[in-house]
Amino acid sequence: MRVFMTGASGWIGSAVVPELLAAGHEVSGIARSEDSAARLRAAGVAPIAGSLDDLGTLRTAAEAADAVIHLGFKHDFSDYAASGRTERAVMETFGDALAGTGKPLLFASGIAMVAPGRPATEEDASPFTGPDAPRGGAEALALGFAERGIQPVALRFAPTVHGDGDHGFTAVLAETARRTGVAGYVGDGANRWAAVHRSDAGRLVAKALENPGVANIVHAVGEEGVAARDIAEAIGRGAGVPAASIASEDVEAHFGWIGRFFSLDIPASSTLTQERFDWRPTGPTLLEDLAAGHYFARAAA
Ligand SMILES: NC(=O)c1ccc[n+]([C@@H]2O[C@H](COP(=O)([O-])OP(=O)(O)OC[C@H]3O[C@@H](n4cnc5c(N)ncnc54)[C@H](OP(=O)(O)O)[C@@H]3O)[C@@H](O)[C@H]2O)c1
Missing domain, CATH: 3.40.50.720 (NAD(P)-binding Rossmann-like Domain)
Known part of the structure; x- marks a missing residue:
């Protein structure tokens, strides 16, 4: 075609x-x-x-x-x-x-x-x-x-469509943690993001x-929902800064524009897609990608 x-x-x-x-x-x-x-x-x-x-x-x-x-x-x-x-x-x-x-x-x-x-x-x-x-x-x-x-x-x-070279939301969160010295999550951080x-x-x-x-x-x-707190803690480990809750009134000041996205609960299923297209996610998970270090190697370079 x-x-x-x-x-x-x-x-x-x-x-x-x-x-x-x-x-x-x-x-x-x-x-x-x-x-x-x-x-x-x-x-x-x-x-x-x-x-x-x-x-x-x-x-x-x-x-x-x-x-x-x-x-x-x-x-x-x-x-x-x-x-x-x-x-x-x-x-x-x-x-x-x-x-x-x-x-x-x-x-x-x-x-x-x-x-x-x-x-x-x-x-x-x-x-x-x-x-x-x-x-x-x-x-x-x-x-x-x-x-x-x-x-x-x-x-x-x-x-988050994550991986080595990502410049999207997860990269912005990693950069925000590096810049502010805090890997923030909003409230109790129980809100989730699907990931692939x-x-x-x-x-x-x-x-x-x-x-x-x-x-x-x-x-x-690929993953139905990763808790924001788990994402923030993985970012904190990678960036060498503490993870901490950010109060909802401080979200804009701490995160900037990405705060309103990182506050959202966005879980999603792909059960039907996997069946219909015979597609199985096989790549690293979001937390594995964050543990691999590439999000932080670039920021430090
Ligand atoms: N990445 C994620 O985590 C994610 C999650 C959910 C949805 N999406 C959606 O998936 C789609 C692809 O995302 P992505 O992460 O691949 O985005 P990206 O890396 O920012 O790439 C955007 C693409 O759009 C092109 N573009 C931007 N403005 C343009 C313009 N005025 N004229 C022509 N081309 C223009 C860019 O061209 P240049 O190379 O010239 O910059 C680039 O090829 C987007 O609709 C995005 O919102 C992405």
Whole structure:
């Protein structure tokens, strides 16, 4: 298949690309800079110059492909509403480009607040609808594309896709501990985060592309829920600082923008995904990854 990707140069995308190439697919990807284009070329991806704001370029590239995998996202948490507007506009563009073609449209999504108080499953619909919702309500919008003759598949990634080289939430928490001298958790730290190793996430996306009709919601989740306190204690051991509870009124001051995410309880199951796609997570657990030291080697360098 000719697969067009956004975010092919990113943390998850760069784990997906080798899986697609190994399966014999041709991959093209949007590149917003010469640096990204060079990284894509080195990985075996044909770069297409443009950005998530170049909707015409995205449309043309999607029309020319047999499938689209959308993993690009503006991770600007200081203006998350703007990121959501872009996400929605990109999704509307892919909807128009692929309508009536039967082509698969795989896209990144999340699990936060999908099922408050219990592990979210693949059968829980996203509560976020409409353009003002988190991520622009893009998951609900795109799943509706099934009625337009598209095969949409929501790739719901655990809130931490961890591994050596991660620059996402877990890396930010490790850096926050190093900077403040405290590995914080909120309240009693009983809230949980689902987790998945990057290698497992990459394999799963490739499997979902091969079988887009199997399920329209996929949970890239290796561990159902790791307690925030256990995460903080592992970060404390790695960073050589004490773990401590942060009172809810001090969360913003201690953690900054990541505090509101680290306060959330985001457990999730992948039982159905594992059955449906014959996928078994085999990578290190989050606590094993934190014990391996790479999150702290980089910070100390
Ligand atoms: N990592 C996680 O733990 C996690 C958890 C849950 C959900 N997700 C979601 O999964 C998806 C992939 O995440 P990730 O961790 O791989 O993100 P990432 O490492 O930050 O990569 C983001 C990708 O988007 C591209 N991008 C950003 N802004 C762009 C723009 N304006 N125009 C074109 N491309 C742009 C980046 O290109 P450059 O290479 O040029 O920067 C990069 O390829 C995202 O939707 C993310 O929200 C991730």
